[in-house]
Ligand SMILES: Nc1ncnc2c1ncn2[C@@H]1O[C@H](COP(=O)(O)O)[C@@H](O)[C@H]1OP(=O)(O)O
Ligand SMILES: [Mg+2]
Ligand SMILES: [Mg+2]
């Protein structure tokens with residue numbers, strides 16, 4: 001960020017959040033190359049969690065705890081499985097990885113007073129407590145950070161897209177979002193370009209892309225969702241069939257006259273792609289399993305879309321409510337797109353839903 005940015009609202013928060021996400025991205029990218037099977041657990045909901053998820057949460061929460069000690073954090077992971085005897089090997093590995101990351105040399109834009117650099121190793125207890133700073137219940141008032149240390153863990157394990165996602169809520173409104181995508185090509189039109197991007201948006205100040213390897217000194221690209229026609233439009237959707245109802249998306253696409261094939265990608269990298277004009281509609285409709293969406297899965301992505309000039313809502317066109325706690329509340333899907341097509345997508349969803357209901361009655 002340039003020096004004259006310091007007078008802007010949330011300038012300090014933005015700088016800290018970008019630095020924290022960048023360090024966590026370096027960590028997760030290096031973990032992927034060395035990950036062995038025993039370093040992954042399966043959670044109660046059957047989803048995987050790796051040493052990468054835990055260590056990234058330890059690093060980001062440690063930095064936030066030092067820089068904004070009064071701010072609570074709603075984070076995806078908790079340290080309970082690491083505190084028991086059977087978690088010792090995993091715990092040792094996480095302590096090693098988190099400390100390697102926190103004690104790496106300061107980069108431009110970082111400050112030693114944030115507790116970073118060679119003299120700042122933490123104890124195992126400090127790091128487990130940092131992970132558990134993420135246990136806050138959330139709610140409608142005050143400043144609250146929300147963190148997904150690895151969003152799209154299944155994509156991460158496949159070597160495909162995943163994202164490190166951090167957002168700041170103030171009175172339930174997202175004011176700042178930062179998303180790190182270590183595997184996303186820097187140039188949307190060139191899949192062979194260098195990989196690794198950071199995206200950030202601040203309310204009223206726009207949405208931007210930065211290079212992951214030079215977050216504070218590199219080129220900063222302002223993002224804007226372009227207008228689209230049925231011929232240029234395509235859908236951005238999940239890879240995992242259990243996460244969103246792809247057959248429903250197909251019908252919505254037919255109603256809208258979409259001819260291009262959908263782009264399937266894991267994680268909030270989809271919001272990043274949409275924000276930079278690489279795809280037209282993010283569509284995530286529930287599969288009917290009763291799964292409730294989590295605030296950390298959409299907070300950072302939502303402000304990126306809005307600040308890039310787009311609209312995000314549930315499948316009925318209602319705003320997302322980040323003030324209900326750790327969950328987003330009633331799940332009627334999520335739709336994000338440019339302003340020009342959003343209403344049309346909502347109308348097409350309504351029509352597809354009505355058709356589905358008529359079919360189930362007959
Ligand atoms: N049954 C489910 N339905 C919808 N989303 C899910 C489900 N299980 C896990 N997720 C979360 O969906 C998000 C990824 O969705 P996608 O990549 O399909 O857009 C992740 O946040 C993932 O959690 P996690 O953060 O643990 O990976
Ligand atoms: Mg998970
Ligand atoms: Mg997630």
Ligand SMILES: [Mg+2]
Pocket residue numbers: 053076148149150151152153
């Ligand atoms: Mg996650």
